[in-house]
Amino acid sequence: MSAHDFINLKTYPIGADSPERVALLESVRADLERDGCAVLKGFLTADGVAALTAEAESVSEQGYRSFNRTNAYFTKDDPDLPADHPKRQFFDRSNAFIPADNFSPDGALRQIHDFEGFDAFIQACLQEENFYRYADPLADVIVNMAEEGEGFPWHFDTNNFTVTLAIQNAESGGAFEYAPAIRAETENFDEVGRVLRGQSDRVKVLELEPGDLQLFRGRYSLHRVAPLKGQRRRYVAIFSYVEEPNMVGAPERTEQLYGRTLPIHHERAGQRIDVLMD
Numbered sequence: 001m002s003a004h005d006f007i008n009l010k011t012y013p014i015g016a017d018s019p020e021r022v023a024l025l026e027s028v029r030a031d032l033e034r035d036g037c038a039v040l041k042g043f044l045t046a047d048g049v050a051a052l053t054a055e056a057e058s059v060s061e062q063g064y065r066s067f068n069r070t071n072a073y074f075t076k077d078d079p080d081l082p083a084d085h086p087k088r089q090f091f092d093r094s095n096a097f098i099p100a101d102n103f104s105p106d107g108a109l110r111q112i113h114d115f116e117g118f119d120a121f122i123q124a125c126l127q128e129e130n131f132y133r134y135a136d137p138l139a140d141v142i143v144n145m146a147e148e149g150e151g152f153p154w155h156f157d158t159n160n161f162t163v164t165l166a167i168q169n170a171e172s173g174g175a176f177e178y179a180p181a182i183r184a185e186t187e188n189f190d191e192v193g194r195v196l197r198g199q200s201d202r203v204k205v206l207e208l209e210p211g212d213l214q215l216f217r218g219r220y221s222l223h224r225v226a227p228l229k230g231q232r233r234r235y236v237a238i239f240s241y242v243e244e245p246n247m248v249g250a251p252e253r254t255e256q257l258y259g260r261t262l263p264i265h266h267e268r269a270g271q272r273i274d275v276l277m278d
């Protein structure tokens, strides 16, 4: 089977230019414009979901688990601020990343990623002028694996956008919750504080299902993946694109996220600033 069997090309004609593709782009762009988020429900076929699930399961042992305590801004604690300030609210984060080199070119994940027109379609949706696939062999496409009690606490992304493909959900929990455009010219700490305390009415809730493709601009929209429940693991693929060609992660950051580095990380070290995964 190939990407033609895995991607629902009837509903999502992402490849060659056509009036249907133009209409699809218009609708995705309108969603992104409205609240920084677009979901292509059922982007994958049932065969696609089954193949990706099996592939993720088959390499799950290669996942590298990491733990940290983080605030919404990924900054250090600032004891000069009041104890209830949003920058001083820290939450546990733990999950595991399955590095990109576990996914072979003929496996389902790379068949989808390498499908002709996939990158160009994502770029056209996001209308990003400088747009390159991350050249990092550990990180161009990864699977994020999380278990009961895990999730991703409230945060703003450091990267401009995130492209994810839902593969498998936990038995319950795991909703994607976000407060669109909650910060812009100002940090809007009052409203951010209300979201962190569960008192805001600006939070939207998305129940993403296996096979859904999500494009999200997370720099201005506070968001989280609610804690997972049940025995089944959550698997999500994350595709990474950057603004310059030939970019790879910094060695320290790569070690933190994936537990190892490759020669290319050291060869390229110091040539550029890092692009953070999260």
Ligand SMILES: O=C(O)CCC(=O)C(=O)O
Residues within 6 Å of the ligand: 144, 152, 157, 162, 164, 176, 218, 223, 224, 225, 236, 277, 278
């Ligand atoms: O796991 C996800 O669905 C995406 C989580 C997220 O917010 C991120 O990776 O920045």
Ligand SMILES: [Fe+2]
Residues within 6 Å of the ligand: 155, 156, 157, 162, 218, 223
């Ligand atoms: Fe995020």
